[in-house]
Amino acid sequence: MTKKAIITIHLVGMLLITLMFLVDFSSNVRGENYIGALANEGISLYRQRRYPEAKIALEKAILIKKEPNLYYLLGNTYYMLGELEKSEDTYREALKIDPNYMPALQNLGRLLYKEKKYNESIAVFDRVLAKDPEDIKAIRFQAGSYHGMGNMPKAIEKFEQIHRLNPEDSETIKILARLYKSSGDYSKAIVFYQKLLALEPNQAGHYLSLARAYVK
Template sequence: MTAAAREAFEKAVALENAGQVDKALVSYLKAQELSPEDTEIAYRTASALLQTGYLEEAQSQLRRIVFAEPDHLGARASLGNCQLLLGDTDNAKQNFCEVLERVPTNRNALFGLASVLLKENKPDEAAVAAKYLVDLLPDSAAVLTLFAETQARTDQKAAAIAAYRRALKSDPDHGPALLGLAETLLLRKRFDEVIELTIRASENAPADPLPLELLSDALMGKGALEDAIEAAEAALKIEPKSLSTLVRLSTLSRKTADHKAALSYALAAHDLDKTSRDALNALGAALAALKYQAQARSVLTGLATGTGLEAPIRKLVQELVKEDGAQPAAPAKTFRPTTGQETAETSDLPKESSGTTTSVDGSSPHSSEGLTVRSDQLPNVLGLRRQDRS
């Protein structure tokens, strides 16, 4: 390593240690240009590329390192992480296993292997690797969350909840743990705790629709249908082509007797995925609620036979929605979940108290337009706020 390369490299390391990975990458690339044969520089550069999301570039560099030095286990484990993120689970698994054959305690390889096994729907096998990793890193929120997921997937719900809580004790804002615990508690109908967890998750990751989807489900479970609609509308604003959210809004609209909106959302969901059973079920239910029993049966028959939605029924649905005077949907109101003190309008729900996976090192033509817009209503649950569209 030349003196100039050493200077650039040391600057990069200092920047990375200070959490400025983007700036560190610039210096790593400069050091590599000055000393292209240096494996240490190449590996640290590849790791920075991986952490900053340049997956293809990181994979190419890591492959070169592993080809030149097959025993570079750090590069092989990182290559596995990169391949996992790119969806190449077969090669990722092979690399993780090769590392673990030589070093059974390699943390990144254990984490990566457990993640691959979960993707392969082998949670029992994944739990073995994850438990071993917990023994090595008992206070890691990422590791505890991974282990909790293996327990939830093997129907060990109590163990999953305990592990999620341990993860949140270690890192109260760990998004995967907040959402994993919320999903598990939702199955147990512990709606108040789910509401609290999903509000926290949404505050920490406002661009992620999943916390709002789970929040909507919890509010629906409590019977707070208007607030559930508000949360689902906010999720749809973030991800307008979400099939699950469109179906959820159709169901909620039907439950609040807004059957035309239910039809509109269900048709939009069907147009996103004409093979979706959920979308056709929602459409059939909305038609049945409007007393179009024969047409509802036809939709369900089409679902059973795989023939899909018949043209006359589509025309009927479109006419019903138009009849209702529905206008193209304005953007959903900004949904601002808060955990502050409730006002008189927001205090009718009692609270209960509650206690995308990356590697261990962190290296890690249809639309919903034309949907019925909900009327403006005051929020009444946990300080959920709407803002005027004007």
């Protein structure tokens, strides 16, 4: 084989490799664009509250590319359609990819609370609080879960934690006053009714509640 023939074969080989690379690159770009278009369509439809159509677009997108944010959006869509079991499963899929994906953790915890799966909800919000110990919403859901399970001491403990983080939240103070009163701890109930009156002195009902706590 002549030197010229060898050079020609080499050049043809390089050209074929280049063409294969360009085809593969072009295919990847088209694929990424297609996924992006599906995701954007799903987001747009979700914002327009066209949930059945958003569901179709997002389901197609995650078949091609499994990303936590896509699973999260699809989980939200299932929730809005009342498909709670699918919503829960989809949030869990997002967390398999990224165990610390906070939006999915928070919504999974809320969904479990709504379904009265209180122990599971508490466990999920423990993971949220491991990242942000002062997340009041997470603590509030845990407090509600303990209350739903009838565990008043733990519910009080969590509401006390919220009160320390936000001392002027009148709703939390009111809840603590009632919880202490229903638990028979009238001295603590009085303390919180007094705090409530200091914040809302024009609410006549607070004076009546305080008086009743004293009578007991």
